[in-house]
Amino acid sequence: MTSLMDAMVDPDILYSGVHFKRRQEDWMADRLSQLPDEILAFVLSFLSIRDAVRTRALSCRWRHLSPSLSALQFTSLSLFGRKDARNRTIKLDYQSKFVRAVDQFLKLYRGRNINTLEVHFALGNTFACHIDNWIKFVAEMKIERIDMDFDFMLLRKGDQRYEFPCYLLPAGDASYLKHLRLGSCLLMLSSSSACQLGSLSTLELCDVKVSPSGLNTIFSSCVNLISLKLLRSTLPTTLHINGQLPSLKTLVIESFDPMELGLSSMTLENFVFKGDADFSCCNVPFLKKVLLFSSGLWIFGKLALNIPQVQDLCLLINDQVS
Template identity: 30%
Template sequence: MEKRTWPALKSCKHQPYQGKGSDNDRLSQLPHDILMSIMSLLTIKEAAQTSVLSHGLNYIWRCFPILIFKDDHPIVHWVARNHLLLPQERSNFVTMVKSVLESHLGVAIDELSVVFDLDVSYESDIDRWLAFAIEKHVKRLELDFTPQIGRAFSLINCYTWPLECRLLSLGLHCNLVSLTSLCLKYVNVTDKDIECVLLSCHALENLCIVDGSSGLKCINMPQTSLQLKHLELSCCYYLSCIDIMAPKLVSFTLHGHPIALNIRASSLSKVSIGSGNYRGEVVAYAYRSLSQYLSNLEYLSWHLFLKTAYPIQWNTGISKPPIMSNLKHLELHVQAKGDESLLGWAYLIGESPVLEKLTLKFSRHPWVYKANVPQRNIVKHKGRPLKNLKTLEHCGFLGLPIDIEFATYVVENSIKLKDVIFTHPQIIIYRDPTNNYAKGRVLEFIKTLPQEVAFKFGKPANHCCPISTYPYF
């Protein structure tokens, strides 16, 4: 469970129960803040079980201001997890959510988060949860119905954000003024839905739409000054344009097809962009669309899908980048075979004079093994001195030309490099027979590091390079 800071529970319409034998209830005699701290460290299930220990805990539990319901096993191997059990797992999950919401006594909640593999067959239940959230003046709302690993899905079977005919019956057109954050994953929404949310939620600062949005084609609100500070649109493959005015926008994420961008955001400092379609001239196209904000960026992340079938494009990078005068952290998320090159991106790094941290997150195509990868020679690249780079972080080190070559370039051209961190991914979907090979190449690379550079092994990452994939139709 994510750590949360709880507000004072002043909204509950019931006082703590003082029943017979309460004098022996030592837990209830603890300060209210301590009881709140105890409950805030627990998951929903743990909190429900703990609530029976004392009247004080039961009171806090029934006035929970933060309700987070999540799958207990989100990354279980899809072969090991019996999908025949999914209907029963769904039923149990829905029953649990229903029970908790029906017993809730608070007048308001800060957050409702539902993260589970649910589809349109549970529409009526999800509608009721939405009605509950709106009635309680929810501030942060998340509906994440991401399918289990390995399960095919169809956009038709995804839950759909309530249409007008359902809005009236649910009362969802009202009481949206408190909403500050909305995150929808594998939820079908339309242009009109998003426009309605942006116009009615005047306090909305965070909007995240990921996958399943077949009806979202254009966000066109050029004349309305939005209060958004964070905007993420990922895997919305029907989206073709964004035209908005968001003067307070700080971070922007777009993972999917290259689209027409017109974002007037003078405060923009963090950008994450790319997907499987961002290579070669497409990279340059996306770069130009954000050119007016590049000098202000402090963080930039690119998601790249490399193929040897595109021998010119994958090594192009940004050939003539502008000076990134404020960029301090650059991330490259790369899915590749292993014999490609990233040296084309050295020009961008060279034009980032205050860059302090460079993160490379690699993953190899799952069908590629070391035996299939041509072992080309490592190319030495003499670029501009990297005067302020202090940290090089490699996640998912492959030990192949693509990352050995790039890491060598960074180390040889850095002046103030202090730390080199290698993080190996946890193998979740398949056993990788090349692990020992990669570890051997890491040990060889360590020997080439200058004495003043400290080498560290980071903790294994669950997923080093989340590359967007197309939905099943």
């Protein structure tokens, strides 16, 4: 048996041992690379997006493989392995690094059967052309759920909100989009946007700037909408929902400013409201669950008359609701 000392003295012995070890490693690597794409993609699906991207750099064989994922989640944690500090402005180079990573991943992605695209990162209108391309990817992949929150509070001073391009979404029967959640952006809708929204089952707008005409477009076009959430978004001082949403079952509204709210819906079952409002309610025969956060006592005089059929009622009264 060759001793370690012999190997140190005789370089040929040392070389042959190293060469044998390398051939062993190469053989193992080749065996793994010979597996079908479907199996390799399944292996990648157990990794984070960051590690999956790194793994594809191992060889040409892995370069064009994509993890078999039902949801693509792009966040600071999934791409960089850390959460962003809530009290610190995001720097431009960090934003650029995030955008490049998403661009690269989507460009090389070859997977199928994606139902969700999630992007949670502080991005403004500076990167509009990149985000627009991500929306085009949604259209091409027939994705059912979009969840995008651009965290406006962490943007640099002077950066503008991103304007979500509804016109890039598929329209009519070509649309697969069922669920849309937007945060910290602009949503400028017109009557021509109606055909892009008609397929939605759920819509959530959080800290979104939307015009009164945009809300009217939502009310008139989202005939399949089951759940509507308007959270800390721009709302008119007077808002009446009078049966425009024929499938609506859940309505959640959170408003910073006092408003007049009128509600009439033959299908509504759940209603949540946080804020200060002059509230009127009629023709809601199926409304069973109500949760109200209010700064006033106005609700006590009207609830018994307006919604006597409610089964679950929760009232949280405070001197000031924020």
